[in-house]
Each structure stands twice: as C-alpha cells, then as structure tokens.
C-alpha cells in the first residue's frame with residue numbers, strides 16, 4: 047500500500063543576519079528593508095533611502111548590537127528559539143505532519159522550506175507566520191512571498207494561512223505565566239511594548255479610510271472596522287494578558303518601540319512612556335513584548351539594555367523584561383492547536 051501523504055506546516059518568522067558581521071547585517075537589512083511592504087514608498091525613493099542612507103549608516107551600528115546578543119554556540123536568539131519551536135512542534139505532531147521552519151529574510155529561506163514540503167508530496171500546507179498581530183509588513187509579507195513562490199508550481203496543494211493569533215488563549219496564558227516568577231505586584235508599572243509601525247501603514251489597513259488614527263480612541267478596542275488593524279490587535283492582546291493577570295487599567299500602558307526614520311509611527315513611543323514614568327517617580331518597570339514569539343534583538347537588547355539604561359539615567363531603578371514565548375510548552379500547545387485546526 048502507498049504511504050499516506052503528510053500534512054505540511056510552515057512556520058515563518060522574520061529573519062536575522064547569518065552572522066553578526068557588518069557584511070551579513072548589511073545583506074539582511076538590505077533584503078528586509080527593500081521589501082515594498084516594509085518601506086512602503088515608491089521604488090525609487092525606497093532604493094535611495096534604503097541603499098543610500100539607512101543601510102550604510104545602520105549596518106555597522108546594528109552589527110555591534112547583534113554582536114552583543116549573539117551566543118557563541120547558538121547564534122542569533124531569534125533563530126535559536128525558532129529552531130526549538132520547530133523541533134518541539136514536529137515532535138508534538140508526529141509522523142502525520144512535516145513541519146518546516148523558514149525566515150522571511152535570509153536563512154533558512156521560504157523557498158527552500160517550500161521545496162522540502164513539495165518534495166515530500168504533502169497534501170496541504172498550513173503557513174503559520176509567527177506574528178501574533180497582523181501587519182502588512184510582517185504577516186502580509188510572508189503571505190505574499192509564499193504565494194509568489196507557489197504560483198509557478200504545476201500542482202498547488204491546499205494552502206492556508208494563519209492570519210493572526212493576537213487573542214489566542216494559550217499564547218496569552220504563556221505570557222501571563224512567564225511574568226509570575228518576577229512577582230508582578232512588586233513592580234510600580236507594567237508596559238506592553240509592541241514593535242512599532244509607521245502610522246501610514248495603520249491607515250492603509252483601514253479600508254474605510256475614515257477610522258484608524260482619525261477617530262478618538264480608534265484602536266483602543268477591536269471592532270468590525272479595525273479587526274485587521276495591528277494597533278487594535280495589539281491593544282487587545284495587552285488587555286487579555288492584563289485580564290489574565292488581574293491587572294487594573296491604571297497599572298499598565300500599551301506602547302510601541304523600534305521606530306525607524308523620521309516619519310510618525312504609531313504612538314505612544316516606549317521611550318517617551320518610560321521617560322514620563324521616571325518623571326512620575328516610578329522605580330521598577332516590568333515589560334512584556336507581545337509582538338514577538340521569540341526573544342530577539344528588539345527584546346533582549348532594546349528593552350533590557352537601551353530602555354533599561356534610559357530609565358536609570360532618568361532616575362528609575364530597574365527594567366525587567368518578561369521573556370518571550372520561546373519554547374514554553376504552553377506556546378507549543380498553541381502552535382499545535384493552530385496546526386491541527
């Protein structure tokens with residue numbers, strides 16, 4: 047009897063440089079920032095901006111940051127935790143499934159992962175972009191890349207995409223559990239610091255062109271108009287984690303980090319919020335980064351080192367990062383549930 051064909055699962059995270067050398071960081075930033083969904087301006091302006099200004103200036107600086115977080119044995123934290131998630135999910139799902147891991151930029155490439163699924167003659171492919179909240183620059187970019195690659199296949203299997211999982215119960219539970227060892231009640235304030243996005247991209251997602259960033263409190267709660275809005279989904283994730291922890295509203299703030307360039311990004315900016323909290327006399331901050339499923343440069347370095355340093359310089363005492371979902375068994379439960387759904 048012929049063997050039963052497997053079901054394919056493709057996990058895709060953002061990507062990281064192959065090494066922390068300036069040359070590899072330059073290569074990574076070039077691929078990442080030349081993506082039309084990331085720097086969403088006309089192609090000529092994008093090329094001048096990215097290749098002429100951002101990358102030449104940023105690559106050597108970012109390389110130093112990557113060198114600071116690079117582990118001698120395991121390399122980039124983002125890739126390391128992604129590999130652990132991949133292995134754990136494959137083990138959970140067993141022989142009926144073939145799980146592949148890819149990075150949107152650099153390696154392992156989406157092309158090579160799809161090729162492995164194609165070679166295995168999988169009956170269907172479920173793509174799980176590893177971004178809890180939908181953004182065109184992250185989830186949308188993965189979806190576009192996968193569709194671009196499979197469009198030339200003679201036989202295209204059933205393909206489905208997880209669009210977002212900002213309210214996934216097991217994901218929420220994992221973040222809330224991860225905070226327990228820090229005794230959240232001993233902190234003056236809690237931050238939910240999400241990766242930022244240009245305001246322009248938030249507005250482009252609003253098909254009514256009349257709601258996001260136009261109406262007061264537009265994205266504070268999710269509704270039918272803003273259900274794909276990154277900002278609204280981020281507020282929803284924060285609310286659910288806060289509810290799970292029994293945090294009152296006045297005890298936490300949602301904010302957005304990692305701004306790039308001079309255009310306005312979604313606010314409030316994490317650095318501003320931290321400055322205001324220091325001015326109010328707050329001493330200890332506990333910070334969640336729920337846009338990331340794995341610790342990476344933006345959590346390990348930006349929150350702990352950069353924001354931690356800024357807070358101390360402004361009179362604060364301690365910024366504590368709540369580690370990301372990484373390979374927590376309850377997050378693997380969440381992935382398993384998505385894969386089997």
Ligand SMILES: C=CC1=C(C)c2cc3[nH]c(cc4nc(cc5[nH]c(cc1n2)c(C)c5CCC(=O)O)C(CCC(=O)O)=C4C)c(C)c3C=C
Pocket residue numbers: 060061062063075083084085104108122124177181183184241242243244304306337338341342343344
């Ligand atoms: C959570 C999902 C992400 C979205 C949305 C996103 C949008 C976005 N990012 C940049 C610019 C940079 N991001 C960088 C690092 C980075 N970004 C994400 C995730 C999202 N980005 C992750 C997981 C990481 C860390 C990668 C790692 O290797 O650890 C960087 C590179 C680092 C640096 O030089 O500071 C840049 C640049 C833009 C412009 C953007 C949306 C428009």
Ligand SMILES: [Fe+2]
Pocket residue numbers: 241304
């Ligand atoms: Fe980013």
Ligand SMILES: [Fe+2]
Pocket residue numbers: 248257258259264265272275276277278
């Ligand atoms: Fe919105």
